[in-house]
Amino acid sequence: MIKVGIVGGTGYTGVELLRLLAQHPDVELYAITSRGEAGTGVAEMFPSLRGRVGLKFEDPAKANLAACDVVFFATPNGVAMQQAPALLDAGVRVIDLAADFRISDVAEWEKWYGMQHACPDWIGRAVYGLPEVNRAAIRDARLVANPGCYPTAVQLGFMPLIEAGVVDPVHLVADAKSGVSGAGRKAETHILFSEASDNFKAYGVAGHRHLPEIRQGLARMAGQPVGLTFVPHLTPLIRGIHATLYARITKEADFQSLFALRYANEAFVDVLPPGSHPETRSVRSANVCRIAVHRPQGGDMLVVLSVIDNLVKGAAGQAVQNMNIMFGIEEKTGLWQLPVLP
């Protein structure tokens, strides 16, 4: 059994981690910490876990996280970079679901995240946890930087095209729509029901923190810098990301086959038949990305549709997938539940 700790389990990625890990056959939930909720039973806060998760939130200062095999950080940005190093030094493996170790370029990270990085030396040793790209490196990683939700959907959608070099990498457009749970469980006015329901809007058009992360990933695939216009939107659904991607064709190819071949051996990426329109609900609560590729009217623009559940393949599920890889377990273990539809 893998002894697992969770730092900061009171947000949506935290409770989703708990849902997945509590049902994982090879995991022992060992400790969970929360400064604000120390002493509260996890199932008191999240009644969906009643009778199934007996843990209480512990004070971070007192929890024996060093006894864990792996610790997940489901904390706001800036926490893992403070607390992970001590655990890493103690031999604990760490998966950070926040952004602290996702960007290789420290200056770039500090610009977008508005703080000084507390442990830049670990950035280089962190592995970017997108299994479809970095499976081998993840296996031996001590520290995994779990990708952001938008970056997962967008990178998986562009990857076959960029790797094959068949589209203009300088004028990519990613128009992405996210369910409201992607904004977290903080009490903020703009994500109140009465603000976000029956409403639709773009945000962060001037620049969103996931932009440099996506650009970095695509640039690695392309072997050159890429140009990307990224517009995120807030959508009145709880879970789900739908990325609509636009890329100009520079080289003819069988685009459907490119996708099918690239993901032929990936359990968690599903390439749909030609002409399909994936729905976010078709991946609700499941660790899967479904993708369709279109070439409208046979023109020179490709349209890729890529959907994930932002809390699963876009966060907690992908983190468990990374854990499975790190510990040499069959990758699907604990992640094979069917989506909940309707």
Next chain:
Amino acid sequence: MIKVGIVGGTGYTGVELLRLLAQHPDVELYAITSRGEAGTGVAEMFPSLRGRVGLKFEDPAKANLAACDVVFFATPNGVAMQQAPALLDAGVRVIDLAADFRISDVAEWEKWYGMQHACPDWIGRAVYGLPEVNRAAIRDARLVANPGCYPTAVQLGFMPLIEAGVVDPVHLVADAKSGVSGAGRKAETHILFSEASDNFKAYGVAGHRHLPEIRQGLARMAGQPVGLTFVPHLTPLIRGIHATLYARITKEADFQSLFALRYANEAFVDVLPPGSHPETRSVRSANVCRIAVHRPQGGDMLVVLSVIDNLVKGAAGQAVQNMNIMFGIEEKTGLWQLPVLP
């Protein structure tokens, strides 16, 4: 492995059965029929099942349902009473998720359902599949009448009080709210998104088909006829029933303990601590009923709050629970997934 057939799997109870049965370790999905969709792959219609359910819908006339150990009818009312007898005669056990065999009184059934019953002789042999009441009889049943969604939530909420004889059984009130999936997957105007969203209304106040079913169940518990006012409401959520029950106290008791004791050994009924307000999302996609009992201001009126997922404990999940009981399998098998929250 239990060989399972499904008749009529294109509605919401059908796809929910498929979700549960496809993940059930002791089940072999053997056949599924649909007159309208014969030849279509199940996963073509429900992409959430892609890669996991290989079956195609078959023409009911051609499917070899007689080779199954058990057949679920996820059909409109009036279908099972036509088709089940032949299967039963062939030794197949049957679980009907519709209403054909729920009401013992044939005349009463015919009045509420507006048709003549096609096989009244099987009504007496059918077992009403509420495990918390009829577990022993279900074990040996050849034909199980799976309860309706409202009846499940309302009966489980009133049961401890009625059985203990501590409330006035003649003036019960059940104010029940259902998610829209309870109305099925038929193309009807009143359940369009633009009609049912951002809207709330009662319906069927003059009389709803679940009223006689609930009255019959409560009368059996009470050992006498009961009086019940039942008002269902359509609520803008997909899954979930919330029943708010009102009963006048006629005999003092420790009401919290009554509930706790009655359900102490029930895996799928969760009695919440005093003062709780169960949320429908705390049972979303899971086979559980959560109940809280209140006595506002110490008055003479009890308020019971009872929530289920109408498609799971209110339909497909309860059907699988019944199957597990019928086949001597541990009752939780295939039904132990945690609710999806948020």
Next chain:
Amino acid sequence: MIKVGIVGGTGYTGVELLRLLAQHPDVELYAITSRGEAGTGVAEMFPSLRGRVGLKFEDPAKANLAACDVVFFATPNGVAMQQAPALLDAGVRVIDLAADFRISDVAEWEKWYGMQHACPDWIGRAVYGLPEVNRAAIRDARLVANPGCYPTAVQLGFMPLIEAGVVDPVHLVADAKSGVSGAGRKAETHILFSEASDNFKAYGVAGHRHLPEIRQGLARMAGQPVGLTFVPHLTPLIRGIHATLYARITKEADFQSLFALRYANEAFVDVLPPGSHPETRSVRSANVCRIAVHRPQGGDMLVVLSVIDNLVKGAAGQAVQNMNIMFGIEEKTGLWQLPVLP
């Protein structure tokens, strides 16, 4: 033109007041205050008002509210009782949309609102602003206590029955469902989109602040104390209250006619034909209460369905209706817009 001031216009009742008053032909919007937003343009905060409301939020200490003919308090409970007296002394008429002056019994008020009342002497002089009950007194009122949202829907629903003395006044049940805007525009976790959407729950079953207000109103109608069980529920819609009311018949009557006659001259109460089920969307954004009365299966229990828009007839609209009465204007002025459906 009536010179109007608004104290605290950053919440939902505030912005709804602004929507209605900005379109009112006899109103001059003169000043609006907000401690937190002083200096911000109203239309910067609420872009729906762009080009139509030029006011800026002013510091409450600096705004010249004493120059107004009437001031609306759209503030949290406890503010009007501090600030209204000085305005009243200056001859300004006041309409409080909060609860400060709704309950005649000071001790009762203090118990439910958990604070000491700052100006108990004005309580007796305040008029409870339910026009269908108190129209004459409102005309001359200096201080109007605008009713709560639930109390409006519930009192209008029970009134004809209680006044006529045809139901048992001791065992009334009000099962009420509210849209989330009723909880205000405060940043609180439980009303986040991802918490309140696709979810349904009761709350405050042990006791809600609107209970004493409703009881007081019904007792005045009955001429005796009443017994009421009141259970509010949070519903995933933005606007709307649906009250489902249960009352035992003690005297036979033509109940439909009772309602029709009682409200025959009321412009803002619409009694539906027998057998109707009013929908909340049929009153969305409009100052109207629609009511239907049912007697299921001819039994001894009446069921009344009463719907309002909690922000209009349940708050800002009723406040404007009161203003119209106070200033001798035709009551419908500025309140005659049709509901927005769908």
Next chain:
Amino acid sequence: MIKVGIVGGTGYTGVELLRLLAQHPDVELYAITSRGEAGTGVAEMFPSLRGRVGLKFEDPAKANLAACDVVFFATPNGVAMQQAPALLDAGVRVIDLAADFRISDVAEWEKWYGMQHACPDWIGRAVYGLPEVNRAAIRDARLVANPGCYPTAVQLGFMPLIEAGVVDPVHLVADAKSGVSGAGRKAETHILFSEASDNFKAYGVAGHRHLPEIRQGLARMAGQPVGLTFVPHLTPLIRGIHATLYARITKEADFQSLFALRYANEAFVDVLPPGSHPETRSVRSANVCRIAVHRPQGGDMLVVLSVIDNLVKGAAGQAVQNMNIMFGIEEKTGLWQLPVLP
């Protein structure tokens, strides 16, 4: 008073027309027809109109539409082209809210709409009713082709850029999101609440009927053919379209000023300050298009955000705006209600 007739008022554009026209000071609602609902009171079908619209639906064969000054067709595509000519010949002016007269190229129309055009001779005489482009021609039009919802949002968003010739007109991208009411009030499975709620998907990527209409409009502005990739999406909100538009800069300009100047005299187009993100709810139920223009990171791609209420500026409101222009009334008459927010 303008005598108004409506053909086919049982859909969402029909009921929205009724809401607007019933409140229009210069309109007399004279007749409304519906084959299926002849004899039914309009307010029976839409209780939101109770007490305010006394009309009954009439049999189209019997209604005296020729006595009207203007007739609105709120019918499915293909109806107006059959019935409008007789009315036009009788001197009645016609506004078609469907697509029959929007496309000048008959062959193109027939290809996209899959039917033969019944009166191609009127196509050339019809005026495309986008007032911000064609105000003068609308004034004298006998037949107005009211624009589609997507085409309104997309054309108003691109117009200042295309007219000024500052972007590449061959690689335009319009990523558009629509509320579900845009799909109409037909009973179809994919727009059921339980299908469309908590879900997001693209549709019609291979080709949507609004594509040729948008292309035609943009080409007229550009004075040359344009290239457009248009992807519509179904979004879980009732009303609202959000178009996110991408255009490559080919000539430097002050883009904010381009928009501000172009729409300086347009009452129903609101250009937001730099950095804004318009929300669909800021235009809910109102006849206005709000637009923001962004240039992310100072790159070569412009992003324009354009929102409308698809039933108002995208349909019924624009139709009334056209009527006002045609009859020489102040353009804002009956269209000046504030948006309903929240």
